[in-house]
Amino acid sequence: MVSSRAISPIWALIIAAVFEFIGAYFLGTAVAQTIGKGIVNPEVIKVIPNGIIIVFAALIAAIIWNLFTWYFGIPTSSSHALIGGLLGAFVVGRGFSVVNWNRVAGIFLVLVASPIVGLVLGFLFTKIAYSFSQRSSPRANSLFKRLQVGASVLLALSHGTNDAQKTMGVITFSLVVLGLYHPPSGTFPIPRWVVVACAGTIALGILSGGWRIIKTLGVKIYRIRPIHGFTAQSSSAIIIYGAALFGFPVSTTQIATSTIMGAGSAERPKAVRWEVVREILITWFVTIPVVALLSIFFYLLINKLL
Secondary structure, eight states, X not given: OTTTTSSOHHHHHHHHHHHHHHHHHHSOOHHHHIIXXXXXXXXXXXXXXXXXXXXXXXXXXXXXXXXXXXXXXXXXXXXXXXXXXXXXXXXXXXXXXXXXHHHHHHHHHHHHHHHHHHHHHHHHHHHXXXXXXXXXXXXXXXXXXXXXXXXXXXXXXXXXXXXXXXXXXXXXXXXXXXXXXOOOTTOOOOOHHHHHHHHHHHHHXXXXXHHHHHHIIIIISOOOOHXXXXXXXXXXXXXXXXXXXXXXXXXXXXXXXXXXXXXXXXXXXXXXXXXXXXXXXXXXXXXXXXXXXXXXXXXXXXXXXX
């Protein structure tokens, strides 16, 4: 909305924050279930003294990486960071056997495939939109500005649904490991206070830190107009919410980036700033191994200090 000048920056962030909260609070917890019990069964390690150290090391590593990439305005994957941190800490702390590798393989497959689907959808949606309108006419721009506001609402809902649930899953997992929460056997309901806290936190995060990433996504990759904003955001919302329905955590930043690339390529491939895209791709590929190594370091450090 901001990069295409469909709405002012402050209103874009306010709208996004409100609907991020709504999406996180009302639209289910399937992704939280995957994070909380799909990667490692909390029942397996809740009686092990170092269980909470594993979770803490994973979170510290993921947070440091996300802050680093946020500071430099690099869109990165919090999903990759979180999963990389958990895998590194679990493997060094408890060995390979505690990880549900079949489930992890499915998560990785969706993480890799979703940006590719985003690129294709962004390209196709933009081509279809061009077929129904003149590319740069004032009337078309006015129409797509209005449509983009609606698409932005859907994107905020889907983003809140997927991203906030990752934190819900980690917090609930930690509560089980600490013996502070005892879900019925075979189930993993998320406590209501955890849902409220995570929904509120993601809304505040959008208000306080969203502008740096907006500039990279909407200006440095491709200078988008309302038609690109509408098609990219619509494509992103479909993919992100679809993944959430099936409980798959996805990188919302990767998907948003790939749909913008697809939308820009549909008009002028040479106008896409591929050097920026290359930097982002490198960041994506190094996130999991780097965060895994960081989590291993913090796990060993904490154990030594204790």
